[in-house]
Amino acid sequence: MADRLIVIGGDAAGMSAASQARRRRDRDDLEIIAFERGHFTSYSACGIPYWISGLVDYNELIIRDPETHRREHQIDVRLRHEVVKIDLDRREVVARDLENGGREVRESFDELVYAAGAVPTVPDWARTDAGGVFGVQTLDDGKALRHWLEGDPKPKRAVVVGGGYIGVEMAEAMIERGLAVTLVERGEQPMSTVDPDMGRMVRDALDGLGIDVRTGVTITGLTTEGGRVSGVRTSEVTIPADVVVLGTGVRPNVRLAAEAGLPIGPTGGIRTDLRMRVIGAPGVWAAGDCVETLHKTTGQPVYVPLGTHANKQGRVAGINIGGGYATFPGVIGTAVTRVCDLEVARTGLLEPEARIAGFEFITVTVESTSTASYFPDAAKMTVKLIAEKGTGRLLGAQIVGRSQSAKRIDTLAVALWNKMTVDEMSMLDLGYAPPYSPVWDPVLVAARKAVDILHST
Amino acid sequence: MADRLIVIGGDAAGMSAASQARRRRDRDDLEIIAFERGHFTSYSACGIPYWISGLVDYNELIIRDPETHRREHQIDVRLRHEVVKIDLDRREVVARDLENGGREVRESFDELVYAAGAVPTVPDWARTDAGGVFGVQTLDDGKALRHWLEGDPKPKRAVVVGGGYIGVEMAEAMIERGLAVTLVERGEQPMSTVDPDMGRMVRDALDGLGIDVRTGVTITGLTTEGGRVSGVRTSEVTIPADVVVLGTGVRPNVRLAAEAGLPIGPTGGIRTDLRMRVIGAPGVWAAGDCVETLHKTTGQPVYVPLGTHANKQGRVAGINIGGGYATFPGVIGTAVTRVCDLEVARTGLLEPEARIAGFEFITVTVESTSTASYFPDAAKMTVKLIAEKGTGRLLGAQIVGRSQSAKRIDTLAVALWNKMTVDEMSMLDLGYAPPYSPVWDPVLVAARKAVDILHST
Numbered sequence: 001m002a003d004r005l006i007v008i009g010g011d012a013a014g015m016s017a018a019s020q021a022r023r024r025r026d027r028d029d030l031e032i033i034a035f036e037r038g039h040f041t042s043y044s045a046c047g048i049p050y051w052i053s054g055l056v057d058y059n060e061l062i063i064r065d066p067e068t069h070r071r072e073h074q075i076d077v078r079l080r081h082e083v084v085k086i087d088l089d090r091r092e093v094v095a096r097d098l099e100n101g102g103r104e105v106r107e108s109f110d111e112l113v114y115a116a117g118a119v120p121t122v123p124d125w126a127r128t129d130a131g132g133v134f135g136v137q138t139l140d141d142g143k144a145l146r147h148w149l150e151g152d153p154k155p156k157r158a159v160v161v162g163g164g165y166i167g168v169e170m171a172e173a174m175i176e177r178g179l180a181v182t183l184v185e186r187g188e189q190p191m192s193t194v195d196p197d198m199g200r201m202v203r204d205a206l207d208g209l210g211i212d213v214r215t216g217v218t219i220t221g222l223t224t225e226g227g228r229v230s231g232v233r234t235s236e237v238t239i240p241a242d243v244v245v246l247g248t249g250v251r252p253n254v255r256l257a258a259e260a261g262l263p264i265g266p267t268g269g270i271r272t273d274l275r276m277r278v279i280g281a282p283g284v285w286a287a288g289d290c291v292e293t294l295h296k297t298t299g300q301p302v303y304v305p306l307g308t309h310a311n312k313q314g315r316v317a318g319i320n321i322g323g324g325y326a327t328f329p330g331v332i333g334t335a336v337t338r339v340c341d342l343e344v345a346r347t348g349l350l351e352p353e354a355r356i357a358g359f360e361f362i363t364v365t366v367e368s369t370s371t372a373s374y375f376p377d378a379a380k381m382t383v384k385l386i387a388e389k390g391t392g393r394l395l396g397a398q399i400v401g402r403s404q405s406a407k408r409i410d411t412l413a414v415a416l417w418n419k420m421t422v423d424e425m426s427m428l429d430l431g432y433a434p435p436y437s438p439v440w441d442p443v444l445v446a447a448r449k450a451v452d453i454l455h456s457t
Numbered sequence: 458m459a460d461r462l463i464v465i466g467g468d469a470a471g472m473s474a475a476s477q478a479r480r481r482r483d484r485d486d487l488e489i490i491a492f493e494r495g496h497f498t499s500y501s502a503c504g505i506p507y508w509i510s511g512l513v514d515y516n517e518l519i520i521r522d523p524e525t526h527r528r529e530h531q532i533d534v535r536l537r538h539e540v541v542k543i544d545l546d547r548r549e550v551v552a553r554d555l556e557n558g559g560r561e562v563r564e565s566f567d568e569l570v571y572a573a574g575a576v577p578t579v580p581d582w583a584r585t586d587a588g589g590v591f592g593v594q595t596l597d598d599g600k601a602l603r604h605w606l607e608g609d610p611k612p613k614r615a616v617v618v619g620g621g622y623i624g625v626e627m628a629e630a631m632i633e634r635g636l637a638v639t640l641v642e643r644g645e646q647p648m649s650t651v652d653p654d655m656g657r658m659v660r661d662a663l664d665g666l667g668i669d670v671r672t673g674v675t676i677t678g679l680t681t682e683g684g685r686v687s688g689v690r691t692s693e694v695t696i697p698a699d700v701v702v703l704g705t706g707v708r709p710n711v712r713l714a715a716e717a718g719l720p721i722g723p724t725g726g727i728r729t730d731l732r733m734r735v736i737g738a739p740g741v742w743a744a745g746d747c748v749e750t751l752h753k754t755t756g757q758p759v760y761v762p763l764g765t766h767a768n769k770q771g772r773v774a775g776i777n778i779g780g781g782y783a784t785f786p787g788v789i790g791t792a793v794t795r796v797c798d799l800e801v802a803r804t805g806l807l808e809p810e811a812r813i814a815g816f817e818f819i820t821v822t823v824e825s826t827s828t829a830s831y832f833p834d835a836a837k838m839t840v841k842l843i844a845e846k847g848t849g850r851l852l853g854a855q856i857v858g859r860s861q862s863a864k865r866i867d868t869l870a871v872a873l874w875n876k877m878t879v880d881e882m883s884m885l886d887l888g889y890a891p892p893y894s895p896v897w898d899p900v901l902v903a904a905r906k907a908v909d910i911l912h913s914t
Contacts, residue, residue, distance in 0.1 A: 012896070047829060047891045060831035165890075307896050308889040316884075324912075329884050336888035345888050372504060374517035407861065407894070410868040410887045417885060418875035427773075427786050428874060430867045431793035431802055432765040433622075434504045437864070439469070439764050455781075 002031045005321060006093055006109035007075075008083045008256070010036025011043065012307050013288025013314035014115030015069060020318025021111075022073045030321075032074070033107055035081040035095050040139045041066045046307050048142040049166070052149075053173035061139065081105070086112070086260035088281065111283050111321050114257055114270065115314065118250035118289035118305045125221045125233075126161075126246060132229035133222070133244045136170060148243060149177060155242030156180060159232045161219060163190030165337045167247025168202065171211050172339060174245070182212040182239050184232065189215060193335060194398045195350050197365065198384055201400045205342040214239075250305055252290045267292040267303035274327040276317040285321065287313035294330030296417065297348050297395060298357040304331050333396075334413045336406040343406030347413040348396030349386060360389040364450045368442035370404040372434035379403040383446040385412075385422065392421035392454050397446075404436070411443050422450035459488045462778060463550055463566035464532075465540045465713070467493025468500065469764050470745025470771035471572030472526060477775025478568075479530045487778075489532045490564055492552050494539040497596045498523050503764050505599040506623070509606075510630035518596065538562070543569070543717035545738065568740050568778050571714055571727065572771065575707035575746035575762045582678045582690075583618075583703060589686035590679070590701045593627060605700060606634060612699030613637060616689045618676060620647030622794045624704025625659065628668050629796060631702070639669040639696050641689065646672060650792060651855045652807050654822065655841055658857045662799040671696075707762055709747045724749040724760035731784040733774040742778065744770035751787030753874065754805050754852060755814040761788050790853075791870045793863040800863030804870040805853030806843060817846040821907045825899035827861040829891035836860040840903040842869075842879065849878035849911050854903075861893070868900050879907035 005021055007014040018032050034041070042064040051058045066077040078095070084104075085094040092108040120135035132155070134145040149155055158174040160167050163185030171183045183190060183206060189199030190206060190213055206213050214234075223231035223238055231238045252269040254262075263279050265271040269292030271279045276291075278284040288310035295302040312328055319326040334347040354361050364385050369378040381401030388395055397412035399405050415425050425447035432439055440448070462478055464471040475489050491498070499521040508515045523534040535552070541561075542551040549565040577592035589612070591602040606612055615631040617624050620642030628640045640647060640663060646656030647663060647670055663670050671691075680688040680695055688695045709726040711719075720736050722728040726749030728736045733748075735741040745767035752759040769785055776783040791804040811818050821842050826835040838858030845852055854869035856862050872882050882904035889896055897905070 044829065044831070044891065044896065046889070046896070047831065050832070050891055055833060056831050306889065308887070311896050312884055327884075329881070332886045334886045334888050336890045336893050338890065338892045343893075347886070347888070372501065374501070374504065374513050375507070376512060404861065404864065406890075407888060408864065408867070410865070410885075410898075410900075411871055413886055413888070414868055414871035414875070414877075418871070418877070420871075420875070424786070427769055427784075428867075429789045429791045429804070429870055430765070431791050431804070431864060431870070432503070432763065433793045433795065433863075434501065434507055435795045436793050436800075439501065439503070439768050441867075443867075 002027065002029055003110040004031045004033065004108065005111040005113065006107060007032065007034040007113045007115060008093065009115035009117055009288065010034050010041040010077060010079070011115070011117060011288070013310040014113055015042045015064065016311050016314030017113045017115065017285065017287055017318035017321065018069070018075050019073050020315050021321040022075065024319070024322025024324055027074045033076045033078065034069070035078050035083050037080065037082040037098070038138055038140045039079060041069060041077060043139050044307065045137060045139070048136050048139070049169035049173045051142060052145060052170065053176040058139065058142065083256060086256055088260050088284070112285065113317055114262070114278070114284065114286040114290060115288045116253040116256065116290050119253045120246060121249045121251055122246065123219070123248060125219055126244070128222055128224065128229070130222070130224035130227055130229050132242060133246065135246045136166060137250060145245070157240050158182070158243045158245060159184060159239050159241040160245045160247055162247035162249065163187065164192055164247055164249065165335065168206065168339050169337060170245045170247055171206065172209060175209050175211055182214060184217050184219060184234070184239070185213070185215045186218060187215065191344055194344060194346050194400070195384065198382070198398045198400050201382065202339055202342065202344055205339045209340050250289065252303060254290055257286070257290070265292040265301050267301050269303045274329065275320045276313050276328055285317040287317045293328065296330045296332050300357070302331065304333065306335065332413060332416055334409060336409060338406070341402055343399070343401055345399040345406040345409035346397065347409050348394065348416045350396060351386060354386055354395050359395055361386050361395055362389060362450065362453050364446060364453055366442065366446045366449055368445050369438060370401060370442065371436060372438050375434055379405065381405040381442050383442050385446045385450050387422045387450045387454065392423050392451070394420055394422060394425065408443055422447045422454065426451050459484065459486055460567040461488045461490065461565065462568045462570065463564060464489065464491040464570045464572060465550065466572035466574055466745065467491050467498040467534060467536070468572070468574060468745070468767070470767040471570055472499045472521065473768050473771030474570045474572065474742065474744055474775035474778065475526070475532050476530050477772050478778040479532065481776070481779025481781055484531045491526070491532055491534045492538040492540050493534065493536050494555070495595055495597045496536055498526060498534060500596050501764065502594065502596070505593050505596070506626035506630045508599060509602060509627065510633040515596065515599065540713060543713055545717050545741070569742065570774055571719070571735070571741065571743040571747060572745045573710040573713065573747050576710045577703060578706045578708055579703065580676070580705055582676055583701070585679055585681065585686070587679070587681035587684055587686050589699060590703065592703045593623060594707060602702070614697050615639070615700045615702060616641060616696050616698040617702045617704055619704035619706065620644065621649055621704055621706065622792065625663065625796050626794060627702045627704055628663065629666060632666050632668055639671060641674050641676060641691070641696070642670070642672045643675060644672060648801055651801060651803050651857070652841065655839070655855045655857050658839065659796055659799065659801055662796045666797050707746065709760060711747055714743070714747070722749040722758050724758050726760045731786065732777045733770050733785060742774040744774045750785070753787040753789050757814065759788065761790065763792065789870060789873055791866060793866060795863070798859055800856070800858055802856040802863040802866035803854065804866050805851065805873045807853060808843060811843055811852050816852055818843050818852055819846060819907065819910050821903060821910055823899065823903045823906055825902050826895060827858060827899065828893060829895050832891055836862065838862040838899050840899050842903045842907050844879045844907045844911065849880050849908070851877055851879055851882065865900055879904045879911065883908050
């Protein structure tokens, strides 16, 4: 008789695991059931801002629909089914069919993949029965927001809360839809995923788009009118709003896992080993936005909910379930985003993160161009490096610049991944031609300057 | 009394060495004389094609002019002075002043930097007294070509010989100037710096520009008319030409060095240690297009005349002369170029190079996009990897693609530099956001596929 794999969560991590397991074990050997609470499988949540702005169509965000999973991978995908209980002793799950009055189904498993993702952090002040307050974490969230934006009366003023990636991307999307946009951030600068000295450049770009950026602001509540949101109250003023978008982050969706006794780590995510096995729970795997992972630079567990990790972790779990061997080695905190034509990227640790980890370090910031400086419209590019005192080891890097800047973070990411020192980095053999870089690539210029500082301290 | 440093060659390597030495030792401690045969110092030879095409002005290619070197670095730059002899026993050089009837000057040195660069490989058939045949290696070469192109009668038909970087870039520059262009390449495909399967895509791009590409063709001679070139003879036909540009490569300019008894390696370049000291010649340094260097992947000496290496090697020599410590660790063969809007890049070894080095390997080629595939105008990108059998270590990588493709070679270059295996690479934490990459970056997709192949062989 075939084993049975049950997957909880039909997005990147869960469906990658399912597909990989299927590649290695056919249906006579492994039956696969995937429960998904929403209406979609395997979609690019990171693309939602570009759908809201109108740049892409929502169905383009769906990488693989349920029918394809069923037909090509013989995966029994059950949409609108919310798993409500995991019973590890009886090795079964209980799911509720949300379309049929909550009818419960009970299915046993040999292997279980927990890939329930993340849930948005909803601040207390944002809990309201009034319409017009949205997260943008799932495609279902995005649909609800689009519907509101196109509704009657048409919203004209948006407040976006939180200046991280999602907040900044959503603020831009709203501006592109013609709304007046206020971005509210608690910290010193928007784009809190880079240090404030780099974030200042992002703020300038947001200003340039006509976004009203307010930093150092704490929100205290909402005002409503006729069942609709009408404003966001801060300690000082009330900002009028017909729609409020929450970019206040997410936390791992682990309630079910915790109830079943699966181990939750210090970050709030599920603890797994390098093969994505849940610690202490044979036959149970976890992957994606619900797990914590190793930060390779600090050696500490960290929670980094990103599609790129979810895909890899799901793949790793699936290969192992399929009888292969794969490990997920951890992360180094690489991320990129775009604000209008400004590109923003980071890898490794920010200054405060490096300090908390116990490192002493030097920092260096250089301005260069992403092409030869004499090239027409040579694009400005700022590179910041953080290097350990003494060893000179690269601990973190940040880039803010125009065209062709952001993906240079990968060069720095691979250097950091390999524990390179800025000394070694300054002699790296990188590609040079005038349309692509000055003869000293900005990455090399930064490394060179870091060497000078290290040698003079 | 101050020591004296003499530098032979006033371009990237020589002047980097001079400037770095000056940064560490003031004029009371070190006198610096630099002899340069041509009219310019410290310029971007790689920018010449973009000057010929009219994209940039030639004076923008000059990074630092002689006057700046004299004023800011107190370097006694002597233009139009050709060094004709190095006497190691007497520790002096003899230079000829080309502007003053060849008057000879004799200067002693304590330290000598030999940075005489490269000389173009001129095939026998190209030696002619007729006008219209040009190399494009120096700014002086570029000036002569520009003059011819703007002369009377105005050339209408160009033949570019050699399908390497320079040839391809020059062919494009000529097309942009409105000439009819034929590109003649001896090998199977143009862009011989990548494997033929990748070169085929470059050929398509050249075809698209209207360049008449002829491969597998051997040139036998020139035809001339009234003291001007009129055509290029091949074994089969004569191709009419009012101007012929040689992109037939360069070789190290080592005549003087060899006459002085400095050691020449198997590649024809001068042999140095990692600090850029000429082997067995105390106080003599060499850097740039006249030296051979270590290929970090094969462990063999290699000749790679590129501005990026020249700058680094010059810097290393200068730091050491200045009393600091620096080494040039070698190269891995990274290079990028652009053909119209097609981006071409490589790092590490091509297939035949890997074979000659003694490696057994697998290759993998994947097609992907440089942004999320659902992004408007998602640009196609092809990645080829060469990985060692057994270990899975990356040996080489090639990229051909549209926008945002080429500089991804740096990600692969740093991975290769650090001897990463494709297994490790497939889990790298690279930047992901829809404007910059699919959720699996093309680099990761290629690594993943290489892993599959390695595990199945």
